[in-house]
Amino acid sequence: MPRAEKPLAPDGSALTAFAAGLRALRENAGNPSYRELARRAHFSATTLSDAAGGRRLPSLAVTLAYVRACDGDAGEWERRWRATAAELTTPAPAEATAPYRGLDAYDREDAGLFFGRDRLVDTLVAAVAAHRCVVVTGPSGAGKTSLLRAGLLPRLSGAVVFTTAGERLPEGDALVVVDQCEELFAPGRDDDRARFAAALRTGGPRVVLAVRADFADRCAELAGPRETPARVEVGPMTADELRQAITAPAARARCLVETPLLTTAVALAHGRPGALPWLSHALLETWRRRSGTRLTLAGFQAAGEFGGPAAGAAEAVFDALGPPGRAVARDLFRRLADPGEGARAVSADELDDTPLAAGVVERFVRARVLVRDAHRLRPAHETLLGAWPRLAAWLEEDGAGRRTHRELTQAAATWRRHHRDPSLLLRGAHLAAVRAWARHPRHLTVHERAYLDASTAAETRPRRRGWLAALLAALCVLSAAAGLGGQPVCGPVALPRADRCPDLCRPAAAAPAPDNAEALDLG
Known part of the structure; x- marks a missing residue:
C-alpha cells in the first residue's frame, strides 16, 4: 500500500x-x-x-x-x-533597494547590479580604444543603453559626455557617447543630421554612437567615407550570462533565486534579446513577492511572468490610439501571428510604409511590446499572444481568412523580389479564392493590392482575347453572307481565320476565298 x-x-x-x-x-x-x-x-x-x-x-x-x-x-x-x-508574497520594506531595474535602463550608479555583459563590455572598451568612431547596434530592447551607461562608462577614465541625438557635440578630447541615434533620421531632423555629420567629419571628438539595428548602416554613413566606424553588435545573452544576470543581483540583495525559477526564466529569455526588459521587470515583481529571502517560481508566476506585463503595456498603447491607428494595430498584430504556429516576424515589405502605420509601430516598439531589428519586426515575447485578451480575440476571428491573407502576403513579397515576374501571379481557382476573400472589407497593404490587381488583370486578358476572336468570327460570317448578295445561305459557309478578317473589309466582289478555312454550318 x-x-x-x-x-x-x-x-x-x-x-x-x-x-x-x-x-x-x-x-x-x-x-x-x-x-x-x-x-x-x-x-x-x-x-x-x-x-x-x-x-x-x-x-x-x-x-x-x-x-x-x-x-x-x-x-x-x-x-x-x-x-x-x-x-x-512579502511586500518589500520601504528602505530596501531593489536588485533589478524593471523596464528602466541600468545607469552608471547601477553598475554594481549590472551582470552578464562582461564579455561584451570588454569588446566595446577595446573598440573605443582603437577607433575614433564606434557604432553600437542591436535590436530594440537588447540593452544598448544599459551597456553604455552601466557597462562602458564605469570602465573609462577621463572626460566622458553622454548625450542624445541632435544635441551639439562638444569639442576637445572628451569621449562623446550618443544614445538613440535613430532619432536623427526622424522626419524634420535634416538640419540636426547635417550638423551632426559635419561635426563627425571635421575631426571632432571621439564618439560612440548607439543606434537601433534598422538604422545602423545609415548611422555609420554619417562619419563619411574617410573612416569606417567599428561596429559592436549587442545580441542575445547566452544561458550562462542570463543565469549570472538573474542570480548575481539577488545575491547582492542577500536573496536566493530558487532553481525552478532560474530554469524557467532562462528558458523564457534565452535567444530573445527583446525579452530582456521583460525579464528584468518580471524579476523585480518577483522580488517584491519574495518569500522571506527567496525568489520563487510561484512569485514569478504570480507576477505574470513576461506575458502579463507586456499585455498590459500593449493595451495601454492601443487605448491611446485613435480609430485609424487602432485599425492599423489590429492588422499589424494579426500579421505577427502565424495561424497555428505562434508568433512570427514580419519584414518591412509586408507592412505599409505610410506615416500612420510607421507611427503605430513606433509606439509599440517604444513600449517594448514589439522588437525591431535591421530587417524584421516581431513581438518581444510569444507569450503576448495568449496573455493579451484583445489580441486573442483578434486571432480567433476568421482563421481560414488569415491563412488566405498570409499566402497572399508571401506571394506578393516573392513577386516583388523577382521584379514582378508575370509567371508568379495568381491564377485559376487560387486567384478566385483570394478574390472572394478580398470582397469583404479587408486591410491590404499597397503591395498586396498591387499584386492582386496585377493577377486579376492577367487573368482577364485571355478572356478578352477570346471574346474579341468570337466577335471577329461573327463579323467574318456577316461579311461572307453579305458577299453572297443577300441570297439565302443553304449549306456550309467558309469562315476565314481570325487573323485574316481585315481582308473582308474590302468590297465583297474582291474578297478572295482563303485557302485555310473552316466550315460553319448555319443550318
Whole structure:
C-alpha cells in the first residue's frame, strides 16, 4: 500500500489550506497513488507529492496538472492558486533597494547590479580604444543603453559626455557617447543630421554612437567615407550570462533565486534579446513577492511572468490610439501571428510604409511590446499572444481568412523580389479564392493590392482575347453572307481565320476565298 502522507500542520495558513485542498481533491478522485497521478499528469510522483506537502506553494503548471489528474476544475484552481500566491508574497520594506531595474535602463550608479555583459563590455572598451568612431547596434530592447551607461562608462577614465541625438557635440578630447541615434533620421531632423555629420567629419571628438539595428548602416554613413566606424553588435545573452544576470543581483540583495525559477526564466529569455526588459521587470515583481529571502517560481508566476506585463503595456498603447491607428494595430498584430504556429516576424515589405502605420509601430516598439531589428519586426515575447485578451480575440476571428491573407502576403513579397515576374501571379481557382476573400472589407497593404490587381488583370486578358476572336468570327460570317448578295445561305459557309478578317473589309466582289478555312454550318 502507498505510504500515508504526513499530516499538515494546523496553523491556519494559506499555504496549509491550499495543500489541504489538493489532498481533498485527490481523496474525492478515489485516492489514486502518486505513481498513478504521475502517469496522468506527466510530472514525477515526488513533484506531485510535494505539491500537497504544505512546505511551499507549487508552481501553477504543477498545480493544474495535479488538478486535471484528479478530474478537478482547472479554472477554479488557477484562481485559487493566484489568490494564495498573492497572500503569501512579502511586500518589500520601504528602505530596501531593489536588485533589478524593471523596464528602466541600468545607469552608471547601477553598475554594481549590472551582470552578464562582461564579455561584451570588454569588446566595446577595446573598440573605443582603437577607433575614433564606434557604432553600437542591436535590436530594440537588447540593452544598448544599459551597456553604455552601466557597462562602458564605469570602465573609462577621463572626460566622458553622454548625450542624445541632435544635441551639439562638444569639442576637445572628451569621449562623446550618443544614445538613440535613430532619432536623427526622424522626419524634420535634416538640419540636426547635417550638423551632426559635419561635426563627425571635421575631426571632432571621439564618439560612440548607439543606434537601433534598422538604422545602423545609415548611422555609420554619417562619419563619411574617410573612416569606417567599428561596429559592436549587442545580441542575445547566452544561458550562462542570463543565469549570472538573474542570480548575481539577488545575491547582492542577500536573496536566493530558487532553481525552478532560474530554469524557467532562462528558458523564457534565452535567444530573445527583446525579452530582456521583460525579464528584468518580471524579476523585480518577483522580488517584491519574495518569500522571506527567496525568489520563487510561484512569485514569478504570480507576477505574470513576461506575458502579463507586456499585455498590459500593449493595451495601454492601443487605448491611446485613435480609430485609424487602432485599425492599423489590429492588422499589424494579426500579421505577427502565424495561424497555428505562434508568433512570427514580419519584414518591412509586408507592412505599409505610410506615416500612420510607421507611427503605430513606433509606439509599440517604444513600449517594448514589439522588437525591431535591421530587417524584421516581431513581438518581444510569444507569450503576448495568449496573455493579451484583445489580441486573442483578434486571432480567433476568421482563421481560414488569415491563412488566405498570409499566402497572399508571401506571394506578393516573392513577386516583388523577382521584379514582378508575370509567371508568379495568381491564377485559376487560387486567384478566385483570394478574390472572394478580398470582397469583404479587408486591410491590404499597397503591395498586396498591387499584386492582386496585377493577377486579376492577367487573368482577364485571355478572356478578352477570346471574346474579341468570337466577335471577329461573327463579323467574318456577316461579311461572307453579305458577299453572297443577300441570297439565302443553304449549306456550309467558309469562315476565314481570325487573323485574316481585315481582308473582308474590302468590297465583297474582291474578297478572295482563303485557302485555310473552316466550315460553319448555319443550318
